[in-house]
Amino acid sequence: MTGTPALLLTLAPIVAPIAAAAAAYLMGWRRPVAIATVAAAAIVLIAGAWSATWTADGGEVAAGNWLRIDALSGVMLIVIGAVGVVATWAGIGYLDDELATGHTDVEGARRYGVLVPLFLAAMVVAVLANNLGLLWAAVEGTTIVTAFLVGHRRSRRSVEASWKYVIICSVGIALAYLGTVLVNYAAEHAGVEGSLDWTQLVAHASELDPGVMRLAFALLVVGFGTKAGLVPLHSWLPDAHSQAPAPVSALMSGVLLPVAVYALARYRVIAVAGIDPGFVRGLLLAVGLASLLLAAGLLLAQRDYKRLLAYSSIEHMALAVVGLAIGTPLAIAATLLHIVGHGLGKAVLFCSAGEILAREGTTRIDAVRGLFARTPVLAGLFGAGLVALLGLPPFSLFVSEIGLIRAMVGAGAWWVAAVVLLLLLVVFVAISGKAAGILLGDPPSRDPGVSAPAAGSSGVVGTVATVAGLRASTVVPLVGALVAVAVLGIVDWPLGQLLHAAGQIVGTR
Amino acid sequence: MRQLLKKIRSTGRVAEPAPERAGDGDVVLRGSVQVRHVDAGSCNGCEIEIGSAFGPVYDGERYGARLVASPRHADVLLVTGPVTRNMAEPLRKAYDATPAPKRVVAVGDCARDCGVFKGGYGVEGAVGDVIPVDVVVRGCPPEPPEIIEALRGLTGR
Amino acid sequence: MSIGWALVGVLVIAGLGALGAVATGSRGRALVAGVSTAGVGVFGVLAGVSALGGEAFSKTIPQLLPLSEVTVTVDALSGLFCALIGGVAVIAGLYNIGYSDGHGSRTGQSLLPLFVAAMILVPAAGNVTTFLVLWEVMALVSLMLVLAEHRLRPSVRDAGVWYAAMTHAGLVAILLGLVLFASKAGGESFTALRDADLSTTTRSVIFVLVFVGFGSKAGMVPLHVWLPRAHPEAPSPVSALMSAAMVKLGLYGVLRVGLDLLGGGPRWWWLLVLVAGGVSALFGVLQASVAVDLKRLLGYSTTENMGLILLGVGAGGMFAADGNRTLGSLLIAAGLLHALNHAGFKTLLFLGAGSVLRATGLRDLDRLGGLVSRMPATTALFGVGALAAAALPPGNGFVSEWLLLQGLIHGLPGADAVVAVAMPLAVGVVALTAGLGVATFVKAFGTGFLARPRSEEAAGAKESPRTMRFAMLVAAAVCAGLAISPASLGPALTRVLEALPTVRDGSPLEGGVTLRLTGIAGSISPVLILAGLFVAGLLVVVLVRRGLPRRESLVWGCGGTRLDPRMEYTATSFAEPLTRVFDDVLRPEHDVDVTHHAESQYLIESVRYRQRVDDRVEAALYPPVLAAGNKLGAVLSRLQNGSVHRYLALGLGGLIVVLVVVGLTA
Amino acid sequence: MTQLLYLICGGLLLSSVMVLWRRELSAIVRLLVVQGVLLGALALVLAGRLDSVELVVVAIGVVALKAVLVPRILRRVLRDGNEARETEPLVNVTASIVAAAFLILLAYAASRPLVRLSPSAETQAVPVGLAMVLLGFFVLVTRRRALSQIVGFLLLDNGIAATAFLITGGVPGIVELAVSLDVLLVVLVLQVLTARLRTTFGGTDIDELRELHD
Amino acid sequence: MSTLGVVVQVVLLIVVAPYLVGVMRQVRARLEGRAGAGAGQPWRDLRKLFRKEPMSPAGSSWVFVAAPAVLVASTLVIAAVSPFVATVSPLDGVADLFAVVALLLLGTVALALAGLDTGTAFGGMGASREMTVAALAEPTILLAGFALSARVGSTNLSAIVERGQQSPGAVLSPATLLAAVALAVVVVAEAGRLPVDNPSTHLELTMIHEAMVLEYAGRDLALVEFASALRLTVLLGLWANLFLPWGVATTASAPALLLGVVAFVAKVAVLGAVLAAGEVFMAKLRLFRVPELLAGSFLFGVLAVSSSFFLA
Incomplete structure (x- = not known):
């Protein structure tokens, strides 16, 4: 599809969040603005779903040279939209609590209201960009937008986290820029018209100079790998994710990291055509497996549940990158399904972890005990999210992990499959052991006054619908997300065709 | 082992010839008497004699009398000594634990009438004061043939 | 009844039962869960008996399971296990009515019929992904059932973690084996696997992998460690289901893959x-x-x-x-x-x-x-x-x-x-x-x-x-x-x-x-x-019935006055x-605590003796693995010590390595 | 012209190494100004060689951004605090210089394929850009002050810009604009964060940021 | 007609069993220089015990009451089906070596449970020891059975005995001899004889079998004593006929049965006498040396099986 409808379809998901941001800027954080933000995210989701009617069978929605939706972008749009809806919806309650407990003020809430939709918009631009330079700029933009979101609370720790976040990500993304420059160089030299247009580059991929492209791809992997939380510049991730407000963590983990992986997927298509596929696979595998090992080891040693979730994100992104490395259509489809499932699952986890933090006042794993006995609904959400993230059925991550393993073995890399499975086993043991401590058992008897944080915000809670002590506005989107992940794991229809098409775009035999 | 064999051969039978049969014995127990020995406070003189009554020389077993480990298995309680305060209850229990039909044989003067211990502060009384006695064997201590004689009166062999 | 309808019945009753148990209050919940579990079991038995009677069933549903499809195939081998599981479920379901009456947790009760359904469906799976999904659903549901009494005893949590870890380790082995099988066979339906022509080495690797996996489910030493923990801690109907039915699926797996799909070896x-x-x-x-x-x-x-x-x-x-x-x-x-x-x-x-x-x-x-x-x-x-x-x-x-x-x-x-x-x-x-x-x-x-x-x-x-x-x-x-x-x-x-x-x-x-x-x-x-x-017993009783009546008397305690049950x-x-x-194998641990009188150390107030027999295989094999894991964590967390400079140095180091590699492989 | 080009590149490299050497923060900012001017000059020279008007505009923009705007922000950071000097770096200066030599060699080795693709005077100088990137990274790794880290990042960015100029005469205009905007925004963000660091930690020694760890 | 054989055999065993115990006691008494009570004393004891009052200890249950009957019944079944007098039995489906072993074990279990049911320390102790010995004897029995059946291709006792009669030379084969030794040890252990257990001990701490039955009285005790005599007879008879199969009737004709009866009585009497004589020379082993003895017999069992394979 091209022309004006295409332009509308591509611009709507960009403009809607920007409009919401503008509204927040003008009106401050109010209920209508909050709803508008959710609506903006919903528009992204709808745009993704709608575009699927063209892209699922291999078509595309193009608006000029700059913006374009194909199946791959479509999947990413759906991820952004879906996770965005969940995070912004659950964020309403979060911000209410923050305001009620004095952790933030009206100005802080306004800033939150402006930055979150901008963050969404930047990511939408990144996945819609057909120009790799624009893609880079959008990804870099997310760093700038989220810098103040990470440091939203202005405590020592959040300032520290945001400094680390900005410095490390800026460096990483600068390296990606260098890679982009080199691609541009190779493209100009090969006489590619519109030298950073992805469609053009793919068309002429085999003519690009392999020497330059190798260097470029290596820099891009390190650079975008930074944003995706991959070794060696992964270190910002646990700090930023554990300090950011829960909905922002959800967005960063569930969407931002996959967007960076998405960028790598785009570049991979160009790289494999021109240079030795063994180099591409080897590089991605090295980065992916090293990240997986790192995540597994640090999960074992973890004492903080928000950092636990952060390392789990590294683990899943590492899996996704291993999927890219394998690169068969099945591997790509499985990777994308994995990203979808991970995004929704992680959103649930971060939001519920935020709720736990609000109640318990600590993020230490061994300080939280017997959650099921005290707040069954919250513990249920957290537990179900973990089950999903550990890759257990009926959630889609199980199917996608099997798909990934099948793809690995099918591509002859059965040793990779073995290593990945082993590391995933370590991850499983680590997370399940710690989760059991948090969730199960009889709660420690404590003074009735200490568990007051939830009660402290009752002034606000009293006015909204609650489910077992939780806001409906928190429970509904989280339950919805879990149901969605489960449905995706059982039924083929919503995404199957789209994933298949995306697999055909990125995948190589 | 060869030495033992040689000794067995050289020793031969040590049991003395059995005296004449004393009577027809008890109707129920005829031919078989299992004996539970209860020391109710004896000076152990009677015990030595009982021991030799079941030794190879007097061989009480040839008349169908056999020592057993539990009153449940016994037909006859062979009680010795004056019944001390501490042993009165156990003696009653042992009697109760013995299945009917059962007989009690009081062995020795002490068992019969407390002997020299009569009136002692720790003595409850004679055996007959605690449980019903059927046969009394006199003597301090009685000799093995007298004990055997009493038992043969029950087995009838 | 045809197998297909029986399996539909299994699913429908399990779903209704689960929903019913969720919706019912604590009084009727055990009844709903128990009856539906038994109902699921009945349908399982029906399916199994039909299959054992010679009926076969196969159906593929491509609309389910992304990246794959659902295939259900029931033959006599599946049927035997369906019937076995169904039978156990009928009994356990009936038992549950009384056992959990009034105090069964909502989660535990509602999962019971689902657990049975998952178990019955595992042997009915007809392709690799379907099998793995059902296998893992079964594992997950059983895990949650094991955890049902987590509030009562802290040991439940440990048992759950061990169970989860071991069952996942088993899954890893099975997954790798079956996926390898499917990829070499060029298709993941069991029919394709059966017809595959593979090299002996491949077949052996596959067999060893799946045997390890199924062996862990079947409680084989040394992968049995979960079993003596999880079975005691689960509610008893669940223990029965796990011990009598679920571990049998390990056997099913060995038979199905080893003797059927791989065709012996x-x-x-x-x-x-x-x-x-x-x-x-x-x-x-x-x-x-x-x-x-x-x-x-x-x-x-x-x-x-x-x-x-x-x-x-x-x-x-x-x-x-x-x-x-x-x-x-x-x-x-x-x-x-x-x-x-x-x-x-x-x-x-x-x-x-x-x-x-x-x-x-x-x-x-x-x-x-x-x-x-x-x-x-x-x-x-x-x-x-x-x-x-x-x-x-x-x-x-x-x-x-x-x-x-x-x-x-x-x-x-x-x-x-x-x-x-x-x-x-x-x-x-x-x-x-x-x-x-x-x-x-x-x-x-x-x-x-x-x-x-x-x-x-x-x-x-x-x-x-x-x-x-x-x-x-x-x-x-x-x-x-x-x-x-x-x-x-x-x-x-x-x-x-x-x-x-x-x-x-x-x-x-x-x-x-x-x-x-x-x-x-x-x-x-x-x-x-x-x-x-x-006959002999009757003979004995008839022949010796004459004589004195039986008398009850105190236990013979050698005349002792007090004989207490201790x-x-x-x-x-x-x-x-x-x-x-079996000292050398079991290595029991003895503890003797002697408490002396306050007045004199020669007078003993009490002696407390305790003997514990731990699982020696577990003690020998698992702590080193856990220690290695912790060591890995400790080493890696040194990378993450909070210093931005170290983080950036890591990045620079990575960049240099990449540049060197790119330069070297040019 | 080629000589001029090489001279400018030499100046860029030298100024990067000087950053490693100097301890005065104000001097380091001055070095950044110099580097901004040299980058502008590089763009101008290239504009001359490639006959590109667009590059002239870019050159002006570069000077405005990198020699005027950004240093101004940095000076404001410097003025707000009372930390005039870099504290003891994590790697001492001598070792830094040796490391710099190694990094420059690595840059030469790594950029061989770039040179080989189209051997010209400009591309011969590409290793300089790459070396600046690595040196900037090195500054980030070893220098403790918040300001020094910003400078490190800017050095890295300058290196990339130099590389971009040298190999293709710059990326497409809109991308260039976006990149510049991004750099500016990053520096602004870092400036705000530095201020927050100062209020929450009472200083800008980045090595003090050790609360978040495993 | 074969039913006659069964009846004859069962009656014979019932009659003979107490006499066997009597003979053994008499042999022992004579070797100890005593006169002895005569071979008929066990029957006299039994007659008296059957007339006495049965007693149940307080707190015990139906298990205590039922155990003697089960013990006797299980032994009687063995007495009925095994080829003691004749190899023709209508109960062929039961005359399996493994089934016989299992039935013996069933009796042991019944008594052990009764011992536990009394709730006394001695009962439990006896049960514990008895089960330990029984458990450890099990591998030897089955391996010896394996060795014997390997030659015949069946574990059916009649088949093994008949094969033994057809080829008498095979009795002297290494496999059979080794199996005989192994099984002999097991017979001693199962029958509760020295050196594993001392049937005439009065010291509770050394008891195994006796400790379990300490609470039995009257006709219960009679049944237990009778059963233990019958088990001894059955075990000796089985051993005799497996390794010395001569004289066992292969048809149900009267002369053959008569010969069978005579041969059986003779064999069992001789074996009993030998066993009793041997006991005079032996002391009871410490309980924890018993596993060593059983391990030794297990080794013989393994050797028997492998020699039947490697030396065949």
Whole structure:
């Protein structure tokens, strides 16, 4: 599809969040603005779903040279939209609590209201960009937008986290820029018209100079790998994710990291055509497996549940990158399904972890005990999210992990499959052991006054619908997300065709 | 082992010839008497004699009398000594634990009438004061043939 | 009823049951969950029986499961396991009505029918992904059921984590094996796998992987560690379902992949199975014989029985690989029969243990006792199960162990050295296992139920409600049926063996009253044994009934005035000789605490003695792994020490490495 | 012209190494100004060689941004605090210089394929850009002050810009604009964060940021 | 007609069993220089015990009452089906070596449970020890059975005995001899004789079998004693006929049965006498040396099986 409808379809998901941001800027954080933000995210989701009617069978929605939706972008749009809806919806309650407990003020809430939709918009631009330079700029933009979101609370720790976040990500993304420059160089030299247009580059991929492209791809992997939380510049991730407000963590983990992986997927298509596929696979595998090992080891040693979730994100992104490395259509489809499932699952986890933090006042794993006995609904959400993230059925991550393993073995890399499975086993043991401590058992008897944080915000809670002590506005989107992940794991229809098409775009035999 | 064999051969039978049969014995127990020995406070003189009554020389077993480990298995309680305060209850229990039909044989003067211990502060009384006695064997201590004689009166062999 | 509709019934009832249990209040919840579980079980049995009757079913649903599709295939082999699981579920469901009445948790009760449904569907899976999904659903649901009582005991949490970890490790092995299989075969439906033409090495790798995975589910040593933890901690109907039904799916997996999909294999595969089975049987029974926790004892006994079953299957596979189909089919039939028998008596035993637990709150045999007069029906029914589990006639366990022994000893003529060494040892293992098994169940029944109670809890025990007793009665009846007429299962077992191409060889057993083996000389008649015992017993009773009436008297305590129940032999003391004999294997730990009088150290106020027998395999194998994991974590967390400079240095280092690599590989 | 080009590149490299050497923060900012001017000059030279008007505009923009705007922000950061000097770096100066030599060699080795693709005077100088990137990274790794880290990042960015100029005469205009905007925004963000660091931690020694760790 | 054989055999064993015990006691008494009570004393004891009052200890249950009957019944079944006098039996489906072993074990279990049911320390101790010995004896029995059946291709006792009669030379084969030794040890252990257990001990701490039955009285005790005599007879008879199968009737004709009866009585009497004589020379082993003895016999069992394979 091209022309004006295409332009509308591509611009709507960009403009809607920007409009919401503008509204927040003008009106401050109010209920209508909050709803508008959710609506903006919903528009992204709808745009993704709608575009699927063209892209699922291999078509595309193009608006000029700059913006374009194909199946791959479509999947990413759906991820952004879906996770965005969940995070912004659950964020309403979060911000209410923050305001009620004095952790933030009206100005802080306004800033939150402006930055979150901008963050969404930047990511939408990144996945819609057909120009790799624009893609880079959008990804870099997310760093700038989220810098103040990470440091939203202005405590020592959040300032520290945001400094680390900005410095490390800026460096990483600068390296990606260098890679982009080199691609541009190779493209100009090969006489590619519109030298950073992805469609053009793919068309002429085999003519690009392999020497330059190798260097470029290596820099891009390190650079975008930074944003995706991959070794060696992964270190910002646990700090930023554990300090950011829960909905922002959800967005960063569930969407931002996959967007960076998405960028790598785009570049991979160009790289494999021109240079030795063994180099591409080897590089991605090295980065992916090293990240997986790192995540597994640090999960074992973890004492903080928000950092636990952060390392789990590294683990899943590492899996996704291993999927890219394998690169068969099945591997790509499985990777994308994995990203979808991970995004929704992680959103649930971060939001519920935020709720736990609000109640318990600590993020230490061994300080939280017997959650099921005290707040069954919250513990249920957290537990179900973990089950999903550990890759257990009926959630889609199980199917996608099997798909990934099948793809690995099918591509002859059965040793990779073995290593990945082993590391995933370590991850499983680590997370399940710690989760059991948090969730199960009889709660420690404590003074009735200490568990007051939830009660402290009752002034606000009293006015909204609650489910077992939780806001409906928190429970509904989280339950919805879990149901969605489960449905995706059982039924083929919503995404199957789209994933298949995306697999055909990125995948190589 | 060869030495033992040689000794067995050289020793031969040590049991003395059995005296004449004393009577027809008890109707129920005829031919078989299992004996539970209860020391109710004896000076152990009677015990030595009982021991030799079941030794190879007097061989009480040839008349169908056999020592057993539990009153449940016994037909006859062979009680010795004056019944001390501490042993009165156990003696009653042992009697109760013995299945009917059962007989009690009081062995020795002490068992019969407390002997020299009569009136002692720790003595409850004679055996007959605690449980019903059927046969009394006199003597301090009685000799093995007298004990055997009493038992043969029950087995009838 | 057609298999397809039966499976639909399984799903529908499970779904309705789960929803119903969620919606019902605490009063009716156990009833809803129990009835629906039993209902699911009934449909499972129906499906299984149809399949065993010769009906086959296959259906593919491409709309389900992204990246793959759902394929359901039911043949006789699947049918046997569907029926087995269904049967256990019917009993456990009925039992649950009384057991969980009023205090079953919403989650635990609503998951019960789903668990059964998942188990019934596992053997019906027809392609790799479907199988794995159902397998893992089953694992997950069972995990949640194990955790159902997490608030009551901290040990539940540990058990859950161990269970989760081990079952996931098993999944990893199975997943890798099956995926490798599917990728080499070029398709993931079982039909494609069956037709695949693979190299011997590949086949061996696949077999070893899946055997490790299924072995972990079947409780094979050294992957059994979850079993004696998880089974005791789960609510009793769940213990019964896990121990009697779920572990059997490990056997199903070995049979399905090893003998059906891979179509047999070289002899060493099956020697491996045999050895693993033998080791598990011995280790399991040894641990059971010294266990003091009733449910832990039953858990180890499951390891033992699964070991025996796999020993039979391994020996059968060996003979089949040698071309001796007569013995191959006989031994595998023996294994299958023992699987059925084990399902029967282990259900009964776990339910019995559950009744005891419910009545007294105790699993500790040392503190039980005296239940025979307080819970007469439960005691009698547990006794029936114990008799069967001890593999004594006229119990049902005897027949299958007899078959197993027959198969093992007939392999000797015409054998080569491997068989000639393996078979006597296997017979020795089976015999020692049987002997220790008898001691184990004498202990369980004798110290747990007989004599006088050793604690106030046991003294206050009340008989279980009628539904629980009825469920146990059904289980006992099933055991009795299996004991009396094993020959009637002949046709069904024959049909199962027909699904295993390298093994099938006519019907391995036949006959009515007397069970006869085909191809070799051997016959046994459980009915006659039972009749003989009955007649002889009657004769004895009639002949000696005359005489004086029975009298009750105090226990003979050598005249002692006080004889309290603490002086009774306990389970620990009962097992003491065995503990001492197998000292080197069990390595018991003794603690002696001596408390002296305050006035003088020569006067002792009390002596406290405690003996603990830990799982030595676990102690030897698992702590080093855990330590290595922690070490890895400690090393890696040094990378993450908070310093931005270190983080950036890591990045610079990475960049330099990448640049060097790019430069070098140019 | 080629000589001029090489001279400018030499100046760029030298100024990067000087950053490693100097301790005065104000001097380091001055070095950044110099580097900004040299980058502008590089763009101008290239504009001359490639006959590109667009590059002239870019050159002006570069000077405005990198020699005027950004240093101004940095000076404000410097003025707000009272930390005039870099504290003891994590790697001492001598070792830094040796490391710099190694990094420059690595840059030469790594950029061989770039040179090989189209050997010209400009591309011969590409290793300088790459070396600046690595040196900037090195500054980030070893220098403790918040300001020094910003400078490190800017050095890295300048290196990339130089590389971009040298190999293709710059990326497409809109991308260039976006990149510049991004750099500016990053510096602004970092400036705000530095201020927050100062209020929450009482200083800008980045090595003090050790609360978040495993 | 074969039913006659069964009846004859059962009656014979019932009659003979107490006499066997009497003979053994008499042999022992004579070797100890005593006169002895005569071979008929066990029957006199039994007659008296049957007339006495049975007693149940307080707190015991139906298990205690039922155990003696089960013990006797299980032994009677063995007495009925095994080829003691004749190999033709209508109960062929039961005359399996493994079934017989299992039935023996069933009796042991019944008694052990009764011992536990009394709730005394001695009962439990006896049960514990008895089960330990039984468990450890099990591998030897089955392996010896394996060795014997390997030659015949069946574990049916009649088949093994008949084969032994057809080829008398095979009795002297290494496998059979080794199996005989192994089984002899097991017979001693199962029958509760020295050096595993001392049937005439009065010291509770050394008891195994006796400790379990300490609470039995009257006709219960009679049944237990009778059963233990019958088990001894059955075990000795089985051993005799498996290794010395001469004289066992292969048809149900009267002369053959008569010969069978005579041969059986003679064999059992001789074996009993030998066993009793041997006991005079032996002391009881410490309980924890018993496993060593049984392990030794297990080794013989393994050797028997492998020699039947490697030396065949």
